[in-house]
Amino acid sequence: MHRFQRIIRSLLMQIAAAVVLLISIAAALNDWKPSTDWGHWRLGHKTDLEFLTKNNLTVTFGSGAPNFDAVTRAEFDEAMAKAKAFNKEYHDKGYIVLRYLSTSLNGRSESNQDQPQKHQINLLKFYNERWQDFEDYLGPKPQQDPTNWITVHPDGSFPHYRYAPYGQKTTAGFETWGCPDNPDYVRFMEGKVRAQAETGIDGSYVDWTHIAGGTCYCDYTKQNFVAYLKKNLPPQVGERKYGTSDYDGIDLPQKRGDKFWMEWIIYRGHVVAEFHRRLRTVARQYNPHFMISGNVYGGFGFGPIAYDAAGNMEMLGREGYDDFIYSEIQEFLDTAPRKNEAGLKITNSPALKFLTAAAHGKPVIVYATEITPPIFPNPTEKCLSGMAQINIAEAAANHAIFREKRETPPGATQIYGFLSANEKSLLGAQLTSNIAVLTSLHQYLADELSFAFSASRVLADNGIAHTMIVEDDLHSGKVAEFDLVLVPYLPLLSTRSQQALQRYVENGGTLVILGNSGVKDEFNLPHEQIALAGLFGGKEYPAKLTEKKVGNGRACYIPLAIPASRFLIPAKEKGEFTTFGPTMANVFADIPEGYTRSRIDPALREKLDAVEEQITKLLDGRVTRLVDRRPYVEITTMVPDDRSRMLVHLVNYDVTVDGEITPAKNVNVQVTLPKGKKAKSVHFDGALAQMRPLHFASVKKGTAQVIRFQADEVQIYGLAVIELE
Structure with a gap:
C-alpha cells in the first residue's frame, strides 16, 4: 500500500x-513581444537577411501555416514545424514577422471567359474528403458545405474576381468570398487564423477586408441584420424615418433609396469589423501579442469603399479591433506622388492623415504605388529611386509605413538608412498639430457631402501643418489637444458630438464650422435644435460669416451654399480604373480625383482657401507653416507623449515620373511649439545625410512660443528635430 x-x-x-x-x-x-511603435517599423517585402540588413529594415513577412485544403495532415504538421523554426530565427535576430491571410474562397473555371460556378471552389473537395483530418482546428464538419458560405446577390448569384499582374491577361482561376454572417465560414476562418498564430508570426493582414458590393442576401445576413436594427435603431426612430418598427417584416434593401439603406451599409461595415475582432480574439488565445489588420482598398477613397464594400476604417481602427492598418491606396500612376506632366502636385497626404487618425496612433502600412515595370513607362534606376523615395517620404511624414513590392532601388536603401539612423527621434512620435480637421465616414454612409479630405489638401497646398481627427476623438478627450478644430461641412452630427464640441469651445478652443454642419442627427433625421448653431445665439446658423466669443474660446461660422452640381468632379467610370469598385464620383465630391489629383471643383477650392485664411487669422499667427508659398512642399509635425522633442517633416513633391528631382531651396519654416515649451536646439537635414545644428529665431505669440528657421535644401525628404525644454 x-x-x-x-x-x-x-x-x-x-x-x-x-x-x-x-x-x-x-x-x-x-x-518575444513585437514593437508596435511606428518609428521602429520599416517593412521589407522579402525575408532575406542580406536584403533586410542592407536596407535597415525591421519588419518582414514570415512563414505561416499552409492552407488546410492544399496539404495533407502530415504535410501540414511538417510545414508548421518549419514555420515555427523560421519565425523564431527571425525573432531571435529582432525582426517583426507578418503574414498574408486571405478570406477568399478560391476556385477554377473552365476558362477565364466562363461564369464561375459554386461547385468549382477548391474547398468543396476538402470538405468532402479531408475535413476530419483537421477537426482539431476546425471542429466537426458542418452540415452545409462551403458552397453555402459564399456571399450572394439577391438572385442567388455570386461575385468573383480574377487576378492578373498589371498588363497581363487573367487565367481560369478565380476568387469569391465567404459571408462573415455565416457561422460555418467564420469557424473555418477562426481555424485558419489559429494556425497562423501557432506558427509564432506577429500578425496577419487579412486580405479582402470587404463584403462585395451588392451582397450578401443569405438567410444568416437577413437574421443578423434584423437583430442589429432591434439593437441600434430605436423603434421611435424607425417609425419616424421609415414608418415602421416591425423590423422582422422588412425586406433587405437592395439599392440607394430603399428603406433601411443607410442602416444596411452601416451594418455591413459593422459585420466586417466584428469579424476581425473575432479573429483577433481567437488568435490571441494561442499567441497573446498577435496583431490583426485588414486590407482595405482606398483607391477610390475611404468613404466610397466603406459605402460600397463595407471596409469602414473608423470601425476597424477602434481599440480591440485592428492592431495595425494595412491599406492599398494605389490607382496605378494616377496616385503616384510626384509632380505630374501638367505640373500638378499628386499627393496621398489627406488619405494618409485620415488613416493615421482612424488608427489612433497604431502603425499604418500603405501600399501606394507598385514601384515596378510595366506600371512605370521608363523604369530606369533613376526613376525607381525617385519614386521610391517620394513614396517612403510621404508615408513617413504622415506617420505611415510604405510597403514596397518587388523593387527596392538604391534610393529606397538611402532613405531607409536615414530613417534608421534617426529612429531614436522617431520612436514614440505621434502626428499632431495645433490644427485638426474633423472627418467622419458617417457622412458618406448617409449619401451626404463632406469635405474633410479636400480641406486637408487645401491646407497642405497653403503650407499649413495640420492633422485629422475622427468623431471618436471628440469623446476621448483628444480634441482638447488642439488650438483649433475645423468642422468641414459635416451635416450629420449627433447631439453628443455637438455637445463635445461646445465644451471644447467653452474650455478655450477655437471652432471653425463650414456650412450647415450638424443639422441632422446620427440617424439622418433633422435636429429639432442644432446645438452648434446655439454657439451663435440662435436655433439656426447665421446667414453670413460670424465670429463669437463663447466661454473661454471662440466659434466661427462660414456659410457654404451647396450648388446643384454638388461640387462633383467629372471622373472615369468603373472599369476604366480597376475592378475593385465604383468611383462614386456621381455621388460624392470628396474623392481622390479631387484631393489626390488636384481636381477639386474650383468654387469649392475658393471657399476652402477662404477657410484657410480664416484659420490663420483666428490663430493670430500661431500656425506651423511654410512662410513662403511652396507649391510642391508639404509640412507635418509630430510630438511624443513626453513632449521632449518636436519633429518637423518636409516633403518635396517636385519629382517627376522619370526621377528628375528639383530640390526646394531656402525653405523658411515657422513652428508653433507645444504649450509651455521652448526650443533648446534644432537639427536638420534635407539630403538624407547627417543631421546638423540649425540656427533658429524665437518669438512669443500670446501664450505660445513660435520659432523660425530656414532649411537650406530639401531634395525629397527633410527632417528637423527640435529639442524642447
Whole structure:
C-alpha cells in the first residue's frame, strides 16, 4: 500500500515537473513581444537577411501555416514545424514577422471567359474528403458545405474576381468570398487564423477586408441584420424615418433609396469589423501579442469603399479591433506622388492623415504605388529611386509605413538608412498639430457631402501643418489637444458630438464650422435644435460669416451654399480604373480625383482657401507653416507623449515620373511649439545625410512660443528635430 502511494506520489511529481517545464517553454516563447511603435517599423517585402540588413529594415513577412485544403495532415504538421523554426530565427535576430491571410474562397473555371460556378471552389473537395483530418482546428464538419458560405446577390448569384499582374491577361482561376454572417465560414476562418498564430508570426493582414458590393442576401445576413436594427435603431426612430418598427417584416434593401439603406451599409461595415475582432480574439488565445489588420482598398477613397464594400476604417481602427492598418491606396500612376506632366502636385497626404487618425496612433502600412515595370513607362534606376523615395517620404511624414513590392532601388536603401539612423527621434512620435480637421465616414454612409479630405489638401497646398481627427476623438478627450478644430461641412452630427464640441469651445478652443454642419442627427433625421448653431445665439446658423466669443474660446461660422452640381468632379467610370469598385464620383465630391489629383471643383477650392485664411487669422499667427508659398512642399509635425522633442517633416513633391528631382531651396519654416515649451536646439537635414545644428529665431505669440528657421535644401525628404525644454 505504501509502495503504491510512493509510486502515485512519484508520478504526480513527474507530471508537475512536466507541467512546470511546459509552462517555462511557453513563457520563453512568450518573452518575444513585437514593437508596435511606428518609428521602429520599416517593412521589407522579402525575408532575406542580406536584403533586410542592407536596407535597415525591421519588419518582414514570415512563414505561416499552409492552407488546410492544399496539404495533407502530415504535410501540414511538417510545414508548421518549419514555420515555427523560421519565425523564431527571425525573432531571435529582432525582426517583426507578418503574414498574408486571405478570406477568399478560391476556385477554377473552365476558362477565364466562363461564369464561375459554386461547385468549382477548391474547398468543396476538402470538405468532402479531408475535413476530419483537421477537426482539431476546425471542429466537426458542418452540415452545409462551403458552397453555402459564399456571399450572394439577391438572385442567388455570386461575385468573383480574377487576378492578373498589371498588363497581363487573367487565367481560369478565380476568387469569391465567404459571408462573415455565416457561422460555418467564420469557424473555418477562426481555424485558419489559429494556425497562423501557432506558427509564432506577429500578425496577419487579412486580405479582402470587404463584403462585395451588392451582397450578401443569405438567410444568416437577413437574421443578423434584423437583430442589429432591434439593437441600434430605436423603434421611435424607425417609425419616424421609415414608418415602421416591425423590423422582422422588412425586406433587405437592395439599392440607394430603399428603406433601411443607410442602416444596411452601416451594418455591413459593422459585420466586417466584428469579424476581425473575432479573429483577433481567437488568435490571441494561442499567441497573446498577435496583431490583426485588414486590407482595405482606398483607391477610390475611404468613404466610397466603406459605402460600397463595407471596409469602414473608423470601425476597424477602434481599440480591440485592428492592431495595425494595412491599406492599398494605389490607382496605378494616377496616385503616384510626384509632380505630374501638367505640373500638378499628386499627393496621398489627406488619405494618409485620415488613416493615421482612424488608427489612433497604431502603425499604418500603405501600399501606394507598385514601384515596378510595366506600371512605370521608363523604369530606369533613376526613376525607381525617385519614386521610391517620394513614396517612403510621404508615408513617413504622415506617420505611415510604405510597403514596397518587388523593387527596392538604391534610393529606397538611402532613405531607409536615414530613417534608421534617426529612429531614436522617431520612436514614440505621434502626428499632431495645433490644427485638426474633423472627418467622419458617417457622412458618406448617409449619401451626404463632406469635405474633410479636400480641406486637408487645401491646407497642405497653403503650407499649413495640420492633422485629422475622427468623431471618436471628440469623446476621448483628444480634441482638447488642439488650438483649433475645423468642422468641414459635416451635416450629420449627433447631439453628443455637438455637445463635445461646445465644451471644447467653452474650455478655450477655437471652432471653425463650414456650412450647415450638424443639422441632422446620427440617424439622418433633422435636429429639432442644432446645438452648434446655439454657439451663435440662435436655433439656426447665421446667414453670413460670424465670429463669437463663447466661454473661454471662440466659434466661427462660414456659410457654404451647396450648388446643384454638388461640387462633383467629372471622373472615369468603373472599369476604366480597376475592378475593385465604383468611383462614386456621381455621388460624392470628396474623392481622390479631387484631393489626390488636384481636381477639386474650383468654387469649392475658393471657399476652402477662404477657410484657410480664416484659420490663420483666428490663430493670430500661431500656425506651423511654410512662410513662403511652396507649391510642391508639404509640412507635418509630430510630438511624443513626453513632449521632449518636436519633429518637423518636409516633403518635396517636385519629382517627376522619370526621377528628375528639383530640390526646394531656402525653405523658411515657422513652428508653433507645444504649450509651455521652448526650443533648446534644432537639427536638420534635407539630403538624407547627417543631421546638423540649425540656427533658429524665437518669438512669443500670446501664450505660445513660435520659432523660425530656414532649411537650406530639401531634395525629397527633410527632417528637423527640435529639442524642447
